Amino acid sequence: MNFSSKTIENAVNALSGFPGVGNRSALRMVMYLLKRPVEEADNLSRVILKLKTELMQCTICCNISDTPVCSICNSVNRNRGLICVVEDMMDVMAIENTAQFNGMYHVLGGLISPIDGVSPDELNFEELLNRIQNDTPDEIIIALNANIEGDTTAFYLARKLQPYNIKISTISKGISVGSELEYTDEITLGRSLTARVPYNI
Amino acid sequence: MNFSSKTIENAVNALSGFPGVGNRSALRMVMYLLKRPVEEADNLSRVILKLKTELMQCTICCNISDTPVCSICNSVNRNRGLICVVEDMMDVMAIENTAQFNGMYHVLGGLISPIDGVSPDELNFEELLNRIQNDTPDEIIIALNANIEGDTTAFYLARKLQPYNIKISTISKGISVGSELEYTDEITLGRSLTARVPYNI
Numbered sequence: 001m002n003f004s005s006k007t008i009e010n011a012v013n014a015l016s017g018f019p020g021v022g023n024r025s026a027l028r029m030v031m032y033l034l035k036r037p038v039e040e041a042d043n044l045s046r047v048i049l050k051l052k053t054e055l056m057q058c059t060i061c062c063n064i065s066d067t068p069v070c071s072i073c074n075s076v077n078r079n080r081g082l083i084c085v086v087e088d089m090m091d092v093m094a095i096e097n098t099a100q101f102n103g104m105y106h107v108l109g110g111l112i113s114p115i116d117g118v119s120p121d122e123l124n125f126e127e128l129l130n131r132i133q134n135d136t137p138d139e140i141i142i143a144l145n146a147n148i149e150g151d152t153t154a155f156y157l158a159r160k161l162q163p164y165n166i167k168i169s170t171i172s173k174g175i176s177v178g179s180e181l182e183y184t185d186e187i188t189l190g191r192s193l194t195a196r197v198p199y200n201i
Numbered sequence: 202m203n204f205s206s207k208t209i210e211n212a213v214n215a216l217s218g219f220p221g222v223g224n225r226s227a228l229r230m231v232m233y234l235l236k237r238p239v240e241e242a243d244n245l246s247r248v249i250l251k252l253k254t255e256l257m258q259c260t261i262c263c264n265i266s267d268t269p270v271c272s273i274c275n276s277v278n279r280n281r282g283l284i285c286v287v288e289d290m291m292d293v294m295a296i297e298n299t300a301q302f303n304g305m306y307h308v309l310g311g312l313i314s315p316i317d318g319v320s321p322d323e324l325n326f327e328e329l330l331n332r333i334q335n336d337t338p339d340e341i342i343i344a345l346n347a348n349i350e351g352d353t354t355a356f357y358l359a360r361k362l363q364p365y366n367i368k369i370s371t372i373s374k375g376i377s378v379g380s381e382l383e384y385t386d387e388i389t390l391g392r393s394l395t396a397r398v399p400y401n402i
Contacts, residue, residue: 001298002298003294004273004297007267008252008265014248018230019229028219032219034252034265038254043215046246047208048249050208050212055209064209066208092205093203093204097202
């Protein structure tokens with residue numbers, strides 16, 4: 001692109017670093033900002049900096065948090081006997097949005113992935129094992145992506161948890177609610193057949 | 202969305218103000234920034250502020266510029282007898298990218314649009330008329346969008362230019378280069394018929 005202004009070129013380059021944002025979208029963002037009041041750019045600039053300076057990791061569940069202990073770990077209304085192990089904050093939010101879970105979380109901070117160079121010692125397994133030793137929860141729910149990285153991490157975690165003699169479960173896989181059999185991919189459909197459950201009237 | 206962190210919620214809200222960026226994309230942007238080095242967030246924060254503090258309007262062509270006179274108006278290699286009137290900086294960039302134009306620009310800063318409440322006196326017509334009186338260019342090319350606002354603005358401008366006894370032209374409309382007749386919409390095809398040009402061998 002031919003930029004007539006260096007300031008705009010720098011802004012476009014910085015914004016187009018975001019995933020899914022190309023040069024054109026970045027330029028549209030810049031043009032939008034130019035039309036908005038200076039307070040809005042000021043606020044945006046401030047919140048971006050705060051992301052890197054004011055956030056920390058919750059000392060209990062390892063989720064991203066504003067405070068040393070996050071709001072979920074701090075809550076008195078949650079079941080401390082149940083720990084749901086997830087990959088990252090997005091998964092915590094997804095499960096919280098279901099309003100079906102009232103236990104605690106443990107955020108691994110990633111999934112084991114030899115291709116991306118992520119090994120188990122970069123993830124928060126130690127913190128989880130310490131929690132189990134100290135708090136002796138009743139059940140660990142493994143809620144990881146249904147792909148190779150998720151399966152590998154789940155297997156690794158289950159092996160690590162074996163000595164603790166604790167109930168381990170994982171979220172069910174099967175056809176999506178509301179979807180039709182004929183449009184479900186064969187692997188999912190096959191898995192929902194082998195993992196069939198009793199029909200309760 | 203259920204945010205466990207106020208800092209993240211603020212950042213998502215600020216980023217989702219951008220056109221075409223929803224809550225989900227904004228959250229993905231935030232997660233991306235969290236994984237990047239602090240210098241990157243710092244740089245992004247700085248360039249956003251600069252957009253509102255360091256940019257000005259070129260005193261000649263009214264384009265957005267880093268300096269009181271923009272690089273195009275400052276160039277000695279351009280034909281000062283030719284002024285191309287466009288809506289905004291994006292159009293200047295689009296025409297520059299064609300590498301087919303070596304004249305000057307005049308940026309109106311918008312199009313006349315009663316629906317959006319944009320009246321002619323909010324646009325840079327006066328600046329253009331002053332330029333014409335002082336510099337007496339040979340030709341004005343009207344290069345505006347091929348829609349109602351563009352046509353209205355072009356008509357208004359042509360009327361304003363009439364007393365100056367100057368050559369006025371506009372960019373040609375017709376079927377896109379590389380496109381097929383049968384897939385061209387009927388208005389464009391009709392216009393390309395009535396606006397047919399001599400076939401030069």
